[in-house]
Amino acid sequence: MDRIERQIFQKLLGGEVSVYELIDSQDASLREFFEILNNLRSSGFIEINGGTVSLTEAGKEEAENERLTYAGELKCERCDGTGYEINQYFYQILEKYREIAKSRPETVEIYDQGFISPEGVIRRVEFVYERGDLNGSIFVVGDDDLFSIASALTGMPERVVVVDIDERLIDFINRTAEEYSLNVEAFVYDVQQAFPENLRKKFDVFVTDPVETIPGLKLFLSRGVSTLKGVGCSAYFGITTLEASRQKWYEIQSMIHEMGFIITDIRRKFNVYPEDEKNFFRFQEKLPIVKQLNVKVDHNWYKSSLYRIEAVRDPKPLVEGKMIIDEKVYKDDESWATPY
Numbered sequence: 001m002d003r004i005e006r007q008i009f010q011k012l013l014g015g016e017v018s019v020y021e022l023i024d025s026q027d028a029s030l031r032e033f034f035e036i037l038n039n040l041r042s043s044g045f046i047e048i049n050g051g052t053v054s055l056t057e058a059g060k061e062e063a064e065n066e067r068l069t070y071a072g073e074l075k076c077e078r079c080d081g082t083g084y085e086i087n088q089y090f091y092q093i094l095e096k097y098r099e100i101a102k103s104r105p106e107t108v109e110i111y112d113q114g115f116i117s118p119e120g121v122i123r124r125v126e127f128v129y130e131r132g133d134l135n136g137s138i139f140v141v142g143d144d145d146l147f148s149i150a151s152a153l154t155g156m157p158e159r160v161v162v163v164d165i166d167e168r169l170i171d172f173i174n175r176t177a178e179e180y181s182l183n184v185e186a187f188v189y190d191v192q193q194a195f196p197e198n199l200r201k202k203f204d205v206f207v208t209d210p211v212e213t214i215p216g217l218k219l220f221l222s223r224g225v226s227t228l229k230g231v232g233c234s235a236y237f238g239i240t241t242l243e244a245s246r247q248k249w250y251e252i253q254s255m256i257h258e259m260g261f262i263i264t265d266i267r268r269k270f271n272v273y274p275e276d277e278k279n280f281f282r283f284q285e286k287l288p289i290v291k292q293l294n295v296k297v298d299h300n301w302y303k304s305s306l307y308r309i310e311a312v313r314d315p316k317p318l319v320e321g322k323m324i325i326d327e328k329v330y331k332d333d334e335s336w337a338t339p340y
Contacts, residue, residue: 001066004028004036009055009063012046013070016054020299027241030289030336051295082270084123094122097150100176104146105168107279113166114279115144116271124236124306125150127267128205131308133234136204137161139227141191141220147207148173152182161199163189191219194321195226203227207236209304212243213332214251219325222317225259233311235261238271238304243334260313270306286339302337
């Protein structure tokens with residue numbers, strides 16, 4: 001029995017669960033998970049009824065043979081397993097941010113948009129603050145999460161600049177910045193185009209949530225790296241295990257080192273993408289994993305790990321100049337949570 005199978009058995013020993021909750025309990029990619037799930041069912045170890053998964057008697061015997069047990073829920077409920085509580089200071093920021101975010105534009109399928117929960121955004125701001133990175137100049141490549149607004153509400157950043165392809169989002173950020181007197185500027189920019197010279201080497205930190213293909217990651221991270229001043233600058237971005245296998249993580253980390261960075265932190269399942277009427281789950285019937293399971297989403301299962309990287313050499317983007325996007329930038333054979 002391999003590690004992912006053990007994770008699945010351990011969860012199911014606690015009783016039947018939704019298939020989406022089971023996805024959330026393990027860390028294989030969605031494609032790998034689906035294959036393992038089918039193998040376990042074919043072997044007679046599990047049953048799947050209406051989207052609910054349970055162990056059979058044969059499965060329970062197999063778990064006993066493997067010395068597996070259900071030890072109960074382990075993650076802190078108070079902090080959603082992130083290790084970061086929203087304290088009194090940042091709770092005030094959360095309340096303002098949550099009110100602003102109610103008016104955000106809906107996600108657009110063509111741009112592969114999706115946003116994390118309001119609490120998740122504030123925890124990310126707290127994390128950046130704790131690392132001493134919140135007071136400098138911050139560059140955001142794509143801002144579905146409205147991180148620019150949340151960070152600027154603290155009054156700490158020297159300057160926040162956002163680029164995004166979605167004109168609706170840029171207009172919303174600029175209107176909000178004007179209304180609340182925030183030190184935020186937002187510009188329409190397509191990452192396919194050559195990076196503007198006036199933004200190169202002007203920032204201390206960049207933040208992004210890139211698409212999870214290797215070409216897409218290389219492009220988005222390169223645009224962010226182009227903005228950093230030099231050694232000691234840092235970046236924050238989210239990567240899942242759902243659409244990025246361990247082999248892909250290896251390639252990602254190789255790119256990070258090649259660009260002159262070390263990985264200082266990886267906060268597992270730090271970002272939760274909630275089932276919200278404006279979020280990408282509106283397109284769930286187009287998600288490959290939902291098509292394969294043929295069950296409607298009933299659990300906030302899409303989560304990503306938060307990376308922090310820091311430059312130890314002069315930052316070197318791997319993509320310079322224009323790079324025309326084709327479908328391979330947005331989708332690959334692991335893109336099971338991307339609308340098709």
